Amino acid sequence: MSSSQELNIHCIVSQPFAENTYVVHLAGSQQCLVIDPGFDPQAIIEYLNRNQLTPAMVLNTHGHSDHIAGNEAIKQHWPACPLVIGTGDAPKLTDPVLNLSAPFGLELLSPPADRTVDHGDIIDAAGIRLEVRDTPGHSCGHVVFVWLDGPTPIVFGGDVLFQGSVGRTDFPDGDTAQLMKSIQEQLFTLPDQTRVYPGHGDDTTVGDEKQFNPYCRLR
16 A cells, blocks of 8 residues: 555556556545446455445546446445546446447446546545546546645546556547647646556656656657
8 A cells, every 4th residue: 555645545456457446545534435446346345345445436537348347346335335437438337339348248337427527527525635637538538536635646547647658549539639638738737746546557757757758758
C-alpha cells in the first residue's frame, strides 16, 4: 500500500491484461472507492473484507472490458454501492461489442451505470472529493478522476497516460489527435509533481512524462 498524506491507495493487478484496480480511502476510514475493478474481483473483495472496507462507490474511467470486468461481482456483494462512469462510455457497460469483450469470446456484461458524469462534475464519496475531467482518445467517453485536496494532486488516469507511453488509439472509437489533446489540456496543465495512477503499469508524475515520455514530451 502507498499513501499520500491521508489518502491511502492500494493497487490490485488483474490478468490477462495486467490491469490496475485501485482501492482508495482516507486513513482511518472504513469507506473506500474502487476504481476500475478488473478481471480478478475476488482479490478485490478479499482485500476489502480483510481490511474491513466498504465500497462507497465504484468508478470506471472507461468502458473497456478489462476495466469493468469486476463491476458485477462488486455490485452483487454491495448492491447499494453506486456504479459511476463517464456519459460517453456508459453504453459500453452493457454491450460486449462496444466494451471489446466479444472479440475475445467473453461476452462480458456489467450492470448499467447508476450515475454518469461529465467534465467538471465533482464526485464526493467516502470523504473523498474527485474532479471529473473528460479525456477522450483511448475511448470516446474516457474520463479521469483528479484529487485536488491534498498537498500533491493525484490522478486516477485509466488508459490515457502511462509511464513512458500513452493509451492505444486503434480501437473503433479511438483517436490519436484527441488523446494528445486530452493529455496536453487535462493532465499537463496540472502541477509537475502531480502523481498519475494509470490503468496499467507503474505510477508516474506529470513532470516526468512531460520530460521523458517519447509520445508526448514537451519541447
